[in-house]
Amino acid sequence: MAERLLILGGTGEAAALAEAVATAHPELHLITSLAGVTRSPRAVPGEVRTGGFGGVQGLKDYLSDMHINYVIDATHPFASQIAAHAARACNDLEVPRLKLLRQMWQRAPDDNWVEVADTAEAAEALSHRGAKSVFLTLGIRDLDRFAGLDGTRFVVRLIEQPAAPLPIPATVIVGRGPFPADAEETLMKREGIDAVVTKASGGKATEGKILAARALGLPVVMVTRPAMPDGPTVESIDDALNWLTDHMT
Ligand SMILES: NC(=O)c1ccc[n+]([C@@H]2O[C@H](COP(=O)([O-])OP(=O)(O)OC[C@H]3O[C@@H](n4cnc5c(N)ncnc54)[C@H](OP(=O)(O)O)[C@@H]3O)[C@@H](O)[C@H]2O)c1
Incomplete structure (x- = not known):
């Protein structure tokens, strides 16, 4: 029987890794494996399964039933629950697991980054600064945390059109990266943006907003990354491929 690799996906890196492995x-x-969050995920080579596994035990059952030999967790740096579940399930079953974690952006000396622990702190940081026009790139969750900011309008970028009205006064922009820096700068100027809010996601595809904010001297309120489980971690597709090749029997 052919050996089996499970990629935990939902990111551009996971799709690129699937292409490279194929x-x-x-x-x-x-x-x-996709969580099933977006209605139109990127096409990838190989089999695709969709939906949660049902916690650690569900994932363990899946790994056993499907005779998975290797797991590469290429989920988003903020997807801490599935990362923890994958670590526990793979440790228990002694299935080799690798975390592919995109590289964090590098802070330049002139950057005005306000690092916060969560979205509630991000909203507080905006209210202290009296921001009037905010570029919000946190995804669809937790937007209600920003509802109390009177006098602030938001430009919210989402992967797909929201199914329900947003809980904040916002212009919605639908788009999937990569987002080049010059286009981000144009967008920020056009919308009169005076602050950017982002997760510390890292990676090249969404670095454009960081570079544009730097060029325009805008503050960036940045939600810091959650901790990831211990274990082998790489930042590039090439290193993930090398790990896989080394482990294949
Ligand atoms: N968080 C972000 O900012 C963000 C951004 C872009 C893309 N994504 C992608 O969206 C997905 C969900 O993110 P999240 O932050 O909600 O994750 P999370 O909090 O770590 O996971 C929540 C639950 O969703 C299920 N799940 C997550 N990723 C899965 C996958 N690849 N395959 C099967 N089930 C999965 C698991 O359910 P069970 O416990 O039932 O197994 C997990 O316990 C992730 O795959 C991630 O790569 C997340």
């Missing part, structure tokens, strides 16, 4: 190791049976 090319480098066509003999592998490749499965990408």
Whole structure:
């Protein structure tokens, strides 16, 4: 039977990894798992399964039933629950697991970053600064945390059109990265943005807003990353491929 790799996905990196694995190791049976959050996920080579596993035990059952030999967790840096579940399930079953974690952005000396622990603190930081026009790139969750900011309008960028009205006064922009810095700068100027709010997601695809904020001298309120489980971690597709090749029997 062909060896089986499970990629925990939902990111551009996971899709790029699936492409790279399909090319480098066509003999592998490749499965990408998606949480099912977006209605139109990117196409990837190999099998795709969708939806939660049902906690650690559900994931353990899946890994056993599907005879998974390797797991690469390429989920988003803020997807801490699935990362913890994957670590526990793989440790218990002794299935080799790798975390592919995109590289954090580098802070330049002139950057005005306000690092906060969560979205509630991000809203507080905005109210202290009296921001009037805010570029909010946190996704659809927790937007109600920003509802109390009277006199602030938001430009909210989402991957897809929201199913219900947002709980804050906002212009919605629908788009999927990569977002080049010059286009981000144009958007910020056009919308009169005076503060940017983001997760510390890192990676090249969404670094444009950081570079644009730097060029325009705008503050960036940044929600810091959650801790990730211990274990082997790489930042690039090439290093993930090397790990896989080293582990394949
Ligand atoms: N958080 C973000 O900012 C963000 C941004 C872009 C993309 N994403 C992607 O969206 C997905 C959900 O993110 P999240 O922050 O809600 O994750 P999370 O809080 O870590 O996970 C919540 C639950 O969703 C299920 N799940 C998450 N990722 C899964 C996957 N790849 N395959 C199957 N089930 C998965 C698991 O359910 P069970 O316990 O039932 O197994 C998990 O316990 C992730 O796959 C992530 O890569 C997240």
